[in-house]
Amino acid sequence: MIKKLALSALVLTSSLFASSEVNVYSHRHYDTDKKLFKMFEEKTGIKVNVVNAKASALIKRIESEGVKSPADVLITVDAGRLYQAKQKDILQAINSDYLNENIPANLRDIDNKWYALTKRSRVALYKIGSGIESKLTTYEDLAKPEFKGQIMVRSSNNIYNQSLMAAMIAHHGEEYSLNWAKGVVANMAKAPKGNDRYQVKAVANGIGQIAIANTYYIGKMVDNKDASQREAVKKVKVLFPKFENGGTHINVSGAGVAKYSPNKDNAIKFIEFMASKEAQKLFAQGNYEYPVLKGVKASELVSSWGTFEDDNISINTLGQNNKAAVKIFDKAGWK
Ligand SMILES: [Fe+2]
Numbered sequence: 001m002i003k004k005l006a007l008s009a010l011v012l013t014s015s016l017f018a019s020s021e022v023n024v025y026s027h028r029h030y031d032t033d034k035k036l037f038k039m040f041e042e043k044t045g046i047k048v049n050v051v052n053a054k055a056s057a058l059i060k061r062i063e064s065e066g067v068k069s070p071a072d073v074l075i076t077v078d079a080g081r082l083y084q085a086k087q088k089d090i091l092q093a094i095n096s097d098y099l100n101e102n103i104p105a106n107l108r109d110i111d112n113k114w115y116a117l118t119k120r121s122r123v124a125l126y127k128i129g130s131g132i133e134s135k136l137t138t139y140e141d142l143a144k145p146e147f148k149g150q151i152m153v154r155s156s157n158n159i160y161n162q163s164l165m166a167a168m169i170a171h172h173g174e175e176y177s178l179n180w181a182k183g184v185v186a187n188m189a190k191a192p193k194g195n196d197r198y199q200v201k202a203v204a205n206g207i208g209q210i211a212i213a214n215t216y217y218i219g220k221m222v223d224n225k226d227a228s229q230r231e232a233v234k235k236v237k238v239l240f241p242k243f244e245n246g247g248t249h250i251n252v253s254g255a256g257v258a259k260y261s262p263n264k265d266n267a268i269k270f271i272e273f274m275a276s277k278e279a280q281k282l283f284a285q286g287n288y289e290y291p292v293l294k295g296v297k298a299s300e301l302v303s304s305w306g307t308f309e310d311d312n313i314s315i316n317t318l319g320q321n322n323k324a325a326v327k328i329f330d331k332a333g334w335k
Contacts, residue, residue, distance in 0.1 A: 021047040021048075021049055022047070022048055022072045022263050022267055022270045023051070023073070023263070024050050024051070025050075025051045025058040025071045025075070026050055026051070026052055026073075026074075027054055027077055028075055028077060031286065032282055032286035036274065036282055039273075039278070039282075040274075044266075044273070046266050046270070048270070055076040055077070055081040055085075056081075058074060059081075059090060062259075063088055066260070067260050071258040072257065072261040072264070072267035073255050073261070073270055074091065074114075075117070075253065075254070075255045076253065076254065077251075078159045078253070078318075079116075079163060079252050079254070079316070079319055080166065080318050080319050082252075082256065083318065083322065084319065086109060086113045086114065086319075089259065090259050091109075091113040091256040091257065091258065092257050092258070092264075093112045093113050094113075094267075094271075095112065096112075096271070096272055099271065102275060103115045103116060103275060103292055105314075106315055106316075107252055107254075107315055109256070113256050113257075114255060115254055115271060115275065116254040116292045117253055117271075117283065117292060118253050118254075118287070118289035118291065118292060119289065119291070119292055119310075120215050120250065120251055120290065121214070121250045121251075121310075122160060122215075122249045123214075123238055123239060123241065123248070124142075124211070124238075124240075125212075125213055125218065125236040125239070126237055126239055127204070127209045127236055132150075133237070133239055136241060137242070138241050138243060139164070139243055139249065140180065140243070140244050141241065142183070142241070143180045143181075143184050144187075145183075149188075150208045150209040150210050151187045151208055151210050151211075152189050152200075152207065152210065152212070154192050154196060155192040155193065156335065159322075161212075161329070161334075162325045163251050163322070164249050165325035166318045166319075166322055166324070167246075167249050167313055167318060167321075168180060168243075168325075169324055170317045170321060171243050171245055171246055174324055177325075178328050178331055178332055181334055184334070185332050188208075191335055197213070199212060199213055200213055200218070200236060201228070201229070203236055214251070215289075216287055218238060218288070219287075219288025219299070220287075220288060222301060223288075223301075238306065242308070242311070246312045247308065247309035247312055248308040252315055255270075256271075277293060280296040281296055284296060284299050284302070285299050
């Protein structure tokens with residue numbers, strides 16, 4: 001009898017425990033996210049357990065854990081990675097009126113397996129005084145011979161570049177995109193190396209005049225303990241290129257519920273919270289990202305760079321064209 005009681009008490013405790021937690025596998029590693037997790041815990045009483053790693057490692061881990069995976073939510077940066085996660089069949093469709101009504105259709109998976117939480121745009125930064133702003137308007141322009149020796153951009157194994165190329169393919173097809181990539185390679189100031197901030201620093205130091213980077217890095221360079229980053233970013237200005245037949249390239253970070261999520265209700269609550277007004281405000285203010293929720297504004301610093309129109313292609317396309325993008329980079333010799 002005692003044994004039976006002890007057993008049922010154990011079952012009860014574990015089920016209580018299970019219903020009050022959410023296991024989040026996240027590629028994002030920002031202080032803002034930590035604050036948001038805490039806010040969610042305080043609001044709901046649901047404990048957030050976080051596993052941080054690169055998206056590829058998290059996706060593999062969820063795959064290998066299979067039906068026993070404790071993962072409830074997968075958060076990644078870049079739509080290309082969200083698409084990969086979906087293709088590997090580690091996410092499940094969810095039905096959330098809040099998310100369906102508030103996350104624009106072009107910023108979520110067509111089968112509701114992931115939702116964007118933040119937007120970022122991939123922009124050009126030019127050296128102040130270089131006069132680049134009067135010559136560069138489009139992404140297509142980056143391949144023009146007049147920019148020979150001026151472009152600083154990271155390697156093609158980076159998913160941000162792959163997604164930019166995926167968008168180029170969506171606009172112009174593969175043949176044009178290959179020629180474009182060859183043109184950009186011919187214009188590089190140096191062989192690709194380093195991250196987005198490295199490119200900005202290089203341009204600030206006179207190596208090339210155009211750096212390609214995601215917007216939030218600029219915010220992070222302005223608001224940085226490291227004086228070399230703060231100084232570098234003072235020497236450049238943001239320019240929002242657009243596609244000839246579209247807008248400025250945007251990408252997202254987003255989240256989906258894991259296929260075998262043991263705490264599905266909590267997982268949905270968690271994603272809904274990340275898309276709530278208060279969370280969206282913090283993403284915008286604390287991490288210099290663009291909110292996906294209507295009515296929430298970008299931070300003052302981010303707004304000071306100017307406005308742009310989002311590109312018109314669905315973010316789903318970035319994943320669909322990823323393989324073709326990688327092939328084109330290889331053919332073009334973009335290291
Ligand atoms: Fe990043």
